[in-house]
Amino acid sequence: MSSFPLRVFSGIKPSGDLHLGNYLGAIKRFVPLQKTHACIYCVVDLHAITVWQDPADLKRATYEVAAAYLAAGVDPKSHIIFNQSQVIEHSELAWIFNCVARMGWMQRMTQFKDKAGKNSQNVSLGLFAYPSLMAADILLYKSTHVPVGEDQKQHLELTRDIAQKFNNDFATSIKDNAYDADFFPLSEPVITGPATKVLSLRDGTKKMSKSEASSMATIYMLDDADAIAKKIKKAKSDPEPLPSETDGLKDRPEAANLVGIYASLADMSQQQVLDQFGGKGFGTFKPALAELAVESLSPIASEMRRYLAEPDIIEEILKDGANRAGDIAKNTMREVRNIVGFVG
């Protein structure tokens, strides 16, 4: 593990409007990692089509995810921003991983079960195979660290299982080709901070999600100040005042969610938020949260709009990023083909 240079990979699906969960669970955390790691941030359009996407919407959402990375402060010159479908090696390695991963592993994936629901015979094969494409995304770049939200933890564990099995299955060939025995790293999930699972504002049992039908449950990154304030005001809470200690949030998912959002936006711990608001009711806390959310999100939204008005610039950035990502990917695939025994 230590022999691998520090490299971050993460991605977001262009499958709808970006929301506060995507921002706090992923995008906001992408930015500081640029100081310590070489970072690759991908718009994972191949993942998006595991459920039907209208082609025009897919394009619009691809620009939106790229604009969000840029607006949040990802530097596309020192690091890499690109869309997955421009680097065909993702699909190639995913196929090889489909042949490494076991059916039983995939059947245990809770995200597939949640998304397929009772309809599992009628969803795409791609939705089932999604985690092996995700493993390919990460391992194509021999990435050591993967910042994601809590919901992706199981997929990251599967990525490690695939890397380990590939290294074991092909140990002899890896040695014969004089590559390091740990050919693929066991990538570390980076699931940190107070908002690794932002919940729906209307239902404390569900995560905030692009595919949520009620727009009142979700704060979108492009919401204006009025919409943000209104959604926070109407967010489900409870009649109790906020506790003074985090223990007091244990059986109060909606309260814990709002405190977590505040903490993450303000770069504070949940305890620091409770030091300030413990004993106060939601009548005091919600307006303070709304003000903070507007203050934090509005500048990013206007920067996103500025990029979205210039799609040519986004396209150039994605193309340049895809060229640079493609160089790394081609190199890995040349090695993988040798290891697997493909001729040519």
Ligand code: AQP
């Ligand atoms: N609610 C959330 N809280 C914290 N992090 C979240 N993420 C998503 N929702 C939350 C993180 O955002 C990154 C990108 O996720 P994705 O777009 O690739 O897929 P997803 O996790 O399936 O997101 P959605 O919004 O729920 O999309 P749909 O509805 O289209 O499936 C990941 O790091 C994820 O953890």
